[in-house]
Amino acid sequence: MMIGTTLNKRYRIQSLLGSGRCGKTYLAQDIQATKDSLCVIKQFEPLAKDPLSLRKAKYLFAREVKVLKILGRSDRISDLLGHFQQGEQFYLVHSYIEGEDLGQELGSNKRWTESQVVALLREILAILEVVHNERVIHQDIKPSNIIRRKSDGSLILVDFGSIKKIYNQMANAEGKTSLTVPIGTKGYMPPEQKSIKPQLASDIYAVGMIAIYALTGVKPEDLPRKQDTDTVQWRNLIQVDENLAQLLDKMVCPDFRQRYSSASEALMALRGCKLGGKLKLFDYSSLIAVLTLIAAILGGSYHYHQLNNSVEENPNTSYQQLN
Known part of the structure; x- marks a missing residue:
C-alpha cells in the first residue's frame, strides 16, 4: 500500500481514489505547497520493463504531458501541476477540484x-x-468526470484517460492488440x-x-x-x-x-x-412583426366599420366614391 508514502519527495499519498488495469489514482497532499495542497496523482506502470519499452513509454508520456499542459490553460479544465518518473513508474499530478x-x-x-x-x-x-x-x-x-466547482459553481472537465491512452499506444506498438483497453x-x-x-x-x-x-x-x-x-x-x-x-x-x-x-x-x-x-421577451423583430399584424387587422376592421356606416347613411353612394 502506498498510503502515507511520499512520492518525488513532495507528494504524500492520502487515499486511493481508483485503480484499474492501466494504473492507479490517488489523492495526495503537496507538502511543498503553501495553499491548495491537495492534488490528484495518476500512476502508470508499463507492463513490459525492457529498455526499448520504457523508452517508448517515456516518449508517449512526454507527448501526453504536452497536450495536458496546453489544455490546462483553460480554467475550466483540470490543470496539470506536474509530472515525474520514479523507477519504472510514471506519474501525472493534477489539481484537485473541490466540489461535487x-x-x-x-x-x-x-x-x-x-x-x-x-x-x-x-x-x-x-x-x-x-x-x-x-x-x-x-x-x-x-457526469463523474464533470465537477461543479464549489467556489463559483462552474463546471470543470477532468480525467482525460491519459494513462489508458498511453497503455493502448504501448500495446499497439508492441503488436499486443488483445491487451488494448477501450477508453x-x-x-x-x-x-x-x-x-x-x-x-x-x-x-x-x-x-x-x-x-x-x-x-x-x-x-x-x-x-x-x-x-x-x-x-x-x-x-x-x-x-x-x-x-x-x-x-x-x-x-x-x-x-x-x-x-x-x-x-x-x-x-x-x-x-x-x-x-x-x-416569442422571447426581448425578440424585437418578432415583436414588431406581431404588432404590425395586429395594427393591420385593427385598421382593416376600422375601415370596414366606416364603410358600412357610410353605406347605411347613403345607400346610393358607390364603393368607388367611398374610396
Whole structure:
C-alpha cells in the first residue's frame, strides 16, 4: 500500500481514489505547497520493463504531458501541476477540484427542464470546444468526470484517460492488440469508440447522452436501444420540444458521420435551437412583426366599420366614391 508514502519527495499519498488495469489514482497532499495542497496523482506502470519499452513509454508520456499542459490553460479544465518518473513508474499530478460531480445532480428520477438542459449543453460544449480545437478527444465524458466547482459553481472537465491512452499506444506498438483497453464508460460510448476508433464526434455522443439523462432521469445504460441500429429510444419517456429532440437525436446518432463533427459544430447548432419557436421577451423583430399584424387587422376592421356606416347613411353612394 502506498498510503502515507511520499512520492518525488513532495507528494504524500492520502487515499486511493481508483485503480484499474492501466494504473492507479490517488489523492495526495503537496507538502511543498503553501495553499491548495491537495492534488490528484495518476500512476502508470508499463507492463513490459525492457529498455526499448520504457523508452517508448517515456516518449508517449512526454507527448501526453504536452497536450495536458496546453489544455490546462483553460480554467475550466483540470490543470496539470506536474509530472515525474520514479523507477519504472510514471506519474501525472493534477489539481484537485473541490466540489461535487455532475452525477450528484442527476438521476433518482430527477428531471431537468428543457431550459436547464440547454444551459448545461452550452456550458459543456464550450469547454469541449477548447479540447477539440487542439484535435484532442476526451473519450470518457460522463457526469463523474464533470465537477461543479464549489467556489463559483462552474463546471470543470477532468480525467482525460491519459494513462489508458498511453497503455493502448504501448500495446499497439508492441503488436499486443488483445491487451488494448477501450477508453470510456458504458452508456456514454458510441459504437466506433467501443471498436477503439474514437472520433471527435465520439465526445458529442457522450454529451448528448448526459443531456438525455438529465431530461429523462434515466441512466444511459438503462435506456432501451434498437437491436439492429443501436439507436437510443428515449423520446417516448418524456414530452420534449421538437427542436431540442432533433438536436439530441443527431448528437447520439450511432453513425458518427451523421453526428455533429465537433463541439464547435454542435455549439453552433445549439445556438440556433429555439425551444418551441416561442416569442422571447426581448425578440424585437418578432415583436414588431406581431404588432404590425395586429395594427393591420385593427385598421382593416376600422375601415370596414366606416364603410358600412357610410353605406347605411347613403345607400346610393358607390364603393368607388367611398374610396
